[in-house]
Amino acid sequence: MQYDLEGRIRTMKCEGAMVGKCRLCLQDGVILKRSHYLPAGVYRLLRDTTGLSNPNPYQLTGRGSVQTSKQQREFLLCNDCEQRLCKQGENWVLAHAKQPTGAFALESILSKATPSVYELGNPTKLYETALIPEVNRDALLYFAASVFWRGSIHGWNDDGSVPVNLYSYKEQFRRFLMGDLPFPRSASLWVIVRDGEEISQLTYAPSGLSRFGITMYRFTIPGFVFMLSVGRKIPERLRQYCILRGAGNPVVQTTIAEPWLMAEAREKLQQGMKARQNRQGGR
Structure with missing residues (x-):
């Protein structure tokens, strides 16, 4: 019986599923899917559609920049929660x-609206x-919360550490993701539209x-930056731009995101390379 169970689990892993406890609904003994950290649809946004021989996106690693189809996945959620x-x-x-075609639906929507705050x-x-x-501000809030939460429940980092600490x-x-509680009062989410x-x-x-x-x-995906602050001491200057509790449910659209995103990407690359050198030096 033990052999049959182990064999079944190995088979299910090969098929992209296994039996375990769903980390979202907490049901035990359910079939778990290979859940993505960043949704699979994000990777599709990153693939080149111009006919290049290698359409895969570049990934920053401690060894530099590599073009790969590899996606961060782990057995975490049941199918019902994936669909949720x-x-x-x-x-x-x-x-x-x-x-990938250059179309940007949210940018088009905003271009037809009048900004509440804008200076020449x-x-x-x-x-x-x-x-x-x-x-759909509810979708924006839910999407961002789901990614930050996923970052808090598994060791996605190269060294196996958990990248997001949401503490208590x-x-x-x-x-909140299950629909049982409102978005935490001690949290503030900014949605920035890259312009x-x-x-x-x-x-x-x-x-x-x-x-x-x-x-x-x-974190950032094509067209967006999502910024989360968590804690009891979040200053008002951060709270006022929260898409849920800020006046009018605000989103920010700006051209200045690109320079600091690129600078942060370079910093991440340098930090990864330095960490790798330190690990090699300690052997």
Whole structure:
């Protein structure tokens, strides 16, 4: 019987599923899917469609930049919960993100609306999504929360460490995703729409730091930056731009995101290379 069970699990792993406890709904003994850290649809946004022999995106690693189809996946969620994440967040966000063709549905929606805050010569605009019914702010909030939460439940980093620490709020995030609780009061989410003539496809999973009693993380996908602050001491200047609790449910659109995203990507690459050198030196 033990042999049959082990053989079944090995077979299911090969087929992209295994039996275990779903980390979202907490049901045990269910079939788990190979859940993505960043949704599979994000990887499709990154693939080149111009006919190159290798359409795969570039990934930053401690060894440099590598072009690969490898995706971060692990057995974490049951099929029902996978579908929950898709229907309540991923489907809308990815359909309105910047596509490989250059189409950018959310940018088109915002271009037809009047920004609530805008100064001539200022590269940053603020839109109140409460006044723009075409913007699904619930999907934006849910999508971002799901990615940050996924980062808190598994050791996605190269060294096996967990990239996102939500501390005592992790269970609140899980229950928010299940529809049992509202979005945590001690959390604030910014949604930044990347703007400009040349919006890069630069994408990376959540990263950040903790300081002054506040945990701050961000990740980016084509067309978007999502920034999460967690803690009881979040200053008002951060809370006022929260897409859920800020006045008018704001989103920010700006051209200045690209330079600092590229600078952060270079920093990540340098840090990865340095960490690798340190590990080699310690052998």
